[in-house]
Amino acid sequence: MIRTFAFDVGETLVRDDRYWGSWAGWLNVPPHTVSALVGAVVARGQDNAEALRLIRPGIDLDAAYHAREEAGRGEYLDETDLYEDVRPALSALRQSGARVIIAGNQTVKAAALLRALDLPADLVATSGEWETAKPSPAFYDRLIAEAGVAAHEILYIGDHPQNDCFPARTAGLRTAHLRRGPWGHLWADDPTVVDVADHRINSLMDLVPLALQ
Known part of the structure; x- marks a missing residue:
């Protein structure tokens, strides 16, 4: 589960x-x-x-x-930077009773920008705050600790096999590879990704049925 x-x-x-x-x-x-x-x-x-x-x-x-x-030309995020399926998918997952965590390789400032978007998530954290970045095992150890559940009860969703799918699987998490962006499209059908990913998805909405199982 x-x-x-x-x-x-x-x-x-x-x-x-x-x-x-x-x-x-x-x-x-x-x-x-x-x-x-x-x-x-x-x-x-x-x-x-x-x-x-x-x-x-x-x-x-x-x-x-x-x-x-x-120079005032640094990091910035607003609603237009989000993919269209983000809010509905994260909202549906939380409504199902699942916990939602956002954790990626971003700066401390990016964490603040993400929190300002008030996304439907229980935790928003970045590698800059944790002082460890993917694909380091320490990143996934911290993620497991923050989740407060067994590793196999966590599904990590990402587009980058080397940073997301492979190290998350090594850490004992389940993985979902998202066909999105240059990394996601390039490696979507790679045999190693097909073998490692528990799920291969084209939209974050594809995750919602998994929360109901």
Whole structure:
């Protein structure tokens, strides 16, 4: 029985358009350039931050992040960044009696922005707050502790196999791979994902029947 549904953030709940578009503006390149390079590094199996290093070799990403914040061009989220199925799916899961957790690889500021959206969730947390990031086992250990249930009673939902499905399965959680965003589409039918994911979904609404089982 699944008692807790835990969600990744980027390209699971929130579109990354604004995030990458803001970096394109900061680096003074067309948004398409950033998007294409993100796709290229994804296909190579590299971290998506490598796209920015291809544009500006040697860039100090931490320093650039803080410079953007100081210039008033930093992180921002509003309702338009959410995928359309997020509120109805999370609401339905909570109404079924399941616990809903949002936990992904984001900054401390992103956690505050997510909470400001007042999503139907019991807990919102980020790697910046927990000081450990996916795919580290410590991230999933913290998630299990916060859920307060056995690992096999938690379903982790995400688009990125290497950060979501594989490490969550290793930690004993059930997993759902979401065909959404570049990572989700690229690896949706990969044999290793098919083998590891307990569920393969195209919409967050596909989760609602699982809460009723």
